[in-house]
Amino acid sequence: MPLPERNQEWPPPAIRQEMRLYDTHGAWYAGDPDRLADVYGGNKPVPMVGTDPKGWDRPITRAGGYFGRMVRYFWGTPTPAAQSRATKLHVPIAADIAATSADLLFSEPPTLKVKGKKGQQRLDAVMHEAGVYGSLLEGAELCAAYGGVYLRVGWDTTMADYPVVDALPPDAAVPEFHNGRLKAVTFWKVVHEDDRSGEVWRHLERHEIGRVFHGLYQGDEDHLGMQVPLEDHPVTEEFAALVDEDGGFDSGYERGLLVDYVPNMRPHRTIRGTAIGRSDYAGVEPLMDALDETWTSWMRDLRLGKARIIVPEVYLTTTGRGQAAAWDPDREIYSALGGMLPSPTNPSNMITLSQFSIRVAEHAETSKHLISQILRGSGYSVQSFGEGGDGQARTATEIHMQQNRSYSTRGRKIGYWTPRLAWLSEAMLAVDHAVFGTKVVAERAMVEWPDGVMPDPESMGRTLDMLNRAQAVSLDTKIRWVHPDWDDVQVEAEKKRLRDELGLNVPDPATLTEMFVPDATGED
Numbered sequence: 001m002p003l004p005e006r007n008q009e010w011p012p013p014a015i016r017q018e019m020r021l022y023d024t025h026g027a028w029y030a031g032d033p034d035r036l037a038d039v040y041g042g043n044k045p046v047p048m049v050g051t052d053p054k055g056w057d058r059p060i061t062r063a064g065g066y067f068g069r070m071v072r073y074f075w076g077t078p079t080p081a082a083q084s085r086a087t088k089l090h091v092p093i094a095a096d097i098a099a100t101s102a103d104l105l106f107s108e109p110p111t112l113k114v115k116g117k118k119g120q121q122r123l124d125a126v127m128h129e130a131g132v133y134g135s136l137l138e139g140a141e142l143c144a145a146y147g148g149v150y151l152r153v154g155w156d157t158t159m160a161d162y163p164v165v166d167a168l169p170p171d172a173a174v175p176e177f178h179n180g181r182l183k184a185v186t187f188w189k190v191v192h193e194d195d196r197s198g199e200v201w202r203h204l205e206r207h208e209i210g211r212v213f214h215g216l217y218q219g220d221e222d223h224l225g226m227q228v229p230l231e232d233h234p235v236t237e238e239f240a241a242l243v244d245e246d247g248g249f250d251s252g253y254e255r256g257l258l259v260d261y262v263p264n265m266r267p268h269r270t271i272r273g274t275a276i277g278r279s280d281y282a283g284v285e286p287l288m289d290a291l292d293e294t295w296t297s298w299m300r301d302l303r304l305g306k307a308r309i310i311v312p313e314v315y316l317t318t319t320g321r322g323q324a325a326a327w328d329p330d331r332e333i334y335s336a337l338g339g340m341l342p343s344p345t346n347p348s349n350m351i352t353l354s355q356f357s358i359r360v361a362e363h364a365e366t367s368k369h370l371i372s373q374i375l376r377g378s379g380y381s382v383q384s385f386g387e388g389g390d391g392q393a394r395t396a397t398e399i400h401m402q403q404n405r406s407y408s409t410r411g412r413k414i415g416y417w418t419p420r421l422a423w424l425s426e427a428m429l430a431v432d433h434a435v436f437g438t439k440v441v442a443e444r445a446m447v448e449w450p451d452g453v454m455p456d457p458e459s460m461g462r463t464l465d466m467l468n469r470a471q472a473v474s475l476d477t478k479i480r481w482v483h484p485d486w487d488d489v490q491v492e493a494e495k496k497r498l499r500d501e502l503g504l505n506v507p508d509p510a511t512l513t514e515m516f517v518p519d520a521t522g523e524d
Contacts, residue, residue: 002206003186003215003227003247010188010202010224012174017271022146022171025279028094028288029145033075036090040076040289073286074293087303089296093371094145094288097280097378100385102140104410105417109133112425112445119429119440126162126428139167140417143264146170147279150185151420152207153258153427155435163431165424170276175261177275182261184208191216191235200225203236206248207259213248214239252434253427253442260427262420265379265412277416284377291370298363301356310352379409414449421447450484475499 011019027035036042079086112127114120127133135151143149150168168187176184185207192201198220206213216236219225230240242249251258263277270282281288309329316325375382384406425445432438464481467473473481479494480486486494 002184002208002211002213003204004224005227007219007226008224009222010219015174018274018276019171021270021279022169024285025094025146025281026169026171028281028285029098031090031092031095033086033088033090036075037088040073042073042075042078074289074296087296087300089292089299091288091291091295093291093374094281096385097375097380098141098144100380100406101144101280101409101413102137104384104406105140105413106133106137108450109136110421110450111448112421113448114425114429114443114445116441116443119443122432122438122440123425123429123445126432129162130160130164132165132424132428135165135167136421139262140413142167142169143262143277143413144280147265147268147282148261148263148277150187151260151262151424153253153424153431155431157435161436163428163435165428170261175276177261180275182257182259182275184257185259185261191233201233203233207251207257209256210251210254211248212251212258213246214243215247250434251431253430255430256423256427258427258431260420260423263416266416280378284374287370287374287377291367291374294363294366294370298360298367301358301363305356305358307355376405379405381405418447418449421445 024039027039075088079088112123114123139149139151146169148170150170150173152166152168153163154166155163172188174186174188175182187205187207189203189205190200191203193199199218200220202217202219202224204213204215204217206215214230214236216228216230216233217225218228230236230243261276263275264280265278268274268276268278270278311327313325316327318325371385372382375385381404422444426442429440430442433440433442464473464478468478475495475498476491479491479498483490483494
């Protein structure tokens, strides 16, 4: 049976190191201060120390380098007991990096083309009706944050008459790779958790070639427990009627899995030889931690820099016996009290204004350099994040040169996404045929990516004008240059409209023949 039967540890110990990294990068992506404090030890009793997550799986011994593994992290320092509130601030640059990575890839979606005309029409309809391009944007953002993402093709006949695509993060999956490609994968989800008894119910979904298996397990926080019938929980009872005696059913796609894994970047710098991808945050975690510390220090300067007035006790007015005393800042006249009024010989009774300087320039410059290092370490140019510009209009070529590092990273990621998108078209059309009975043929698509930079209309117009005057470009080429995303039908319709407007339509050939054939008298 493909699903586990015995009460084993869950998640499996084999993926413990990957889970630690997912936990760390997931905390940065979420931007939750409590999660960051949990990851780096800020909620632990050890003061001023944060544990390096890259070494959590090594033995914690003095000989093994225990003190060498203890790294000072800002998010690893606990909040002082005497402090009334948590003052640590988080700059969501990790979320910005993931969102920008997704925008560079899919803000202008690629084009998937198959050979058959009916297959192309059905593929286009499914891509739009199922919102696949939105799922790809979501998947690209998760991929940048966690180092990879799973694309899963499924269906729900009660909701829609077309297949759907889900983007699943890798921190809830146990993959099996062969030669760098996904061979099988098991997803899990906690469907019930009892805090009093510690009982945990998990739903496992395993994908193999041509088959999908479902199982329900009753265990505890660290162990999978024993398998129970799918009917025992409302979340999984719908699968009970679908599975056979082996706990699975045919997927409708015999050539492969209904799931594929998209790595973000390879090779992985921490786990050698693994097929999973590395996160955009890999290696820049200390810099993001330092950026949060810088902003926290900046805001601390603002709090301490607030003007405060220190007055002697003689200026306070009592509000009654046993009550507190108060000072009225608008009071203009105070009664003289012998020996207690301010005097040059008694400066302690003077009203004192306390206001510290705010180091704005120093903090701003430090933040600017940290952001630049973080983005460079993640593989992006600062111009992609709206930084470093001078406000002048740029051509597409100039933009591409300024953001060269970002587009180099985009090009590397396209190399991983292209074969997965080709698989996606085949898997969706196969499910469409097997489940919904359409007559389309499942085939892999050719993927065409846009340039990613909108061309400058003025520059394009000058170029087309010069080529047109030199009679070096056809009307068809000009239309396709201006509208590279149009298909042949749209291009032909635009050509007809232009010829009608310019009066360039050639008369019908039959009419031309009648015009030049001699009549019966022999006259033209």
